[in-house]
Amino acid sequence: MAQIERTERGGRIARRVRSLLAHGGAARAVLAVVLVAAVAMVWLGVAGGSGRSFEISSGSSDGAGAGLSESMGASGSDDEAGEREAETGDATAPERIVIDVGGAVARPGVVELESGARVVDAIEAAGGLADDADCSSLNQAQILQDGQKVYVPRAGEAVPAATGSGTDASAGAGDVGALVNINTASLEELDALPGVGPSTAQAIIDDREQNGPFVSIEDLMRVSGIGEKKYAKLEALICI
Numbered sequence: 001m002a003q004i005e006r007t008e009r010g011g012r013i014a015r016r017v018r019s020l021l022a023h024g025g026a027a028r029a030v031l032a033v034v035l036v037a038a039v040a041m042v043w044l045g046v047a048g049g050s051g052r053s054f055e056i057s058s059g060s061s062d063g064a065g066a067g068l069s070e071s072m073g074a075s076g077s078d079d080e081a082g083e084r085e086a087e088t089g090d091a092t093a094p095e096r097i098v099i100d101v102g103g104a105v106a107r108p109g110v111v112e113l114e115s116g117a118r119v120v121d122a123i124e125a126a127g128g129l130a131d132d133a134d135c136s137s138l139n140q141a142q143i144l145q146d147g148q149k150v151y152v153p154r155a156g157e158a159v160p161a162a163t164g165s166g167t168d169a170s171a172g173a174g175d176v177g178a179l180v181n182i183n184t185a186s187l188e189e190l191d192a193l194p195g196v197g198p199s200t201a202q203a204i205i206d207d208r209e210q211n212g213p214f215v216s217i218e219d220l221m222r223v224s225g226i227g228e229k230k231y232a233k234l235e236a237l238i239c240i
Contacts, residue, residue: 099144101126103152103236104133118143122150130154149239151179157236179239182220183213195233200225214240 095115099122102108106127113121120140123129134155144150180189182204190201200223207223208214217238221231 097144097146099125099147100149101152102149104130104154105152106130113144115146116143119150123152149179151236151239153236180237181240182217182238183208183240193234193237195230196226216240 097113097115097117098110099113099117100110101122105123106129108126111122111125113125118140119138119142122144123140129135129152132154133152134157135152138152180193182190185204187198187201187205190196190204191198193201196204203223203225204220211222214220217235217240218231220226220234220238221228226234
């Protein structure tokens, strides 16, 4: 029944178009073509988002006519493709980390590396090793994390045992190069520093418990028994 109704409806539209063409001239002919296109969209289901394309054109004997073409869903597809590309770009963008490199390197300072970089990459970013660098205690294959400090000792420089796992040359919560974190180091780790004996190590622990953590390594000089000369020996070996 639905097919018969559509056929009858199409016949009525066709007769109406022929009447307009016969009595209305070119302007009505153009209107008729547009009307046929609109009905065809509904009839064929194109307006339902099938994505199919169609083209309808007509002309009269005096040369007046109109052409109509439509591609459904193209704009929406382009927008979705653009969003997918943007999301993919964000997902593949490499994460960056910031590392502080010090000691026996050509250009000590802060460097920016890609996530997953190793100690050797940080050293290269800082201009490479200095002539007097001693890497025997440094694990250059260690993977770095954002905010770490890499310290390359110089030849003959006293290097205390690392706080943390000694096998990966990491200190405390991730500083590389056997630096001692004066805010977290134990009595034994502080005692291993040059010029710091058991009494001074205990004084450091008592100070941070009473006055709070050290804000900078220079704050170590507030501890009784540590003056400028002793601090100068410790400066390159400690961190916070």
